[in-house]
Amino acid sequence: MACGEERIRIQEEIKPYCTNLIKNIRPIKLKNQIIHGDISGNILFSKNKLPAIIDLSLYYSPADFALAVMVIDALVWEEVSTKILSLYKNKKYFIQLLLRAELRRILEIWLCIEKLGSGNINNINKHKKLIDYLCKITRK
Numbered sequence: 001m002a003c004g005e006e007r008i009r010i011q012e013e014i015k016p017y018c019t020n021l022i023k024n025i026r027p028i029k030l031k032n033q034i035i036h037g038d039i040s041g042n043i044l045f046s047k048n049k050l051p052a053i054i055d056l057s058l059y060y061s062p063a064d065f066a067l068a069v070m071v072i073d074a075l076v077w078e079e080v081s082t083k084i085l086s087l088y089k090n091k092k093y094f095i096q097l098l099l100r101a102e103l104r105r106i107l108e109i110w111l112c113i114e115k116l117g118s119g120n121i122n123n124i125n126k127h128k129k130l131i132d133y134l135c136k137i138t139r140k
Helices: 012-024 063-077 081-090 094-116 121-126 130-137
Strands: 032-036 058-062
Touching: 012 094, 012 121, 012 130, 032 063, 058 063, 063 081, 063 094, 063 130, 081 094, 094 121, 094 130
Parallel strands: none
Antiparallel strands: 032 058
């Protein structure tokens, strides 16, 4: 839904989180490829060995969408400073990819609550500050 492959269906409970994100999403022209769509926390590191990627979640999206999801996760769950975004200022459409990544996370959390009965709304609440920030910088 976040990348336009399906119609976005927003439940009342998450409308306040999604509305501004959706209003700020603009079309992008990037080539899709197969990516790991949930790389955060899925790389194992061991001394003297190559990193191992686990729990493959394959998506057909722009390459930098994987990076955008990882950055969103770092900002929300690892409390990384928004200064990290300056590292990606030269990546084409990166703010647009961040908006989509954030929308995807909100929709995923809600679907886990609604369909699987796992997770809770507080996990969505942790995204509010970032949503506001992304929408603000999009309008600049």
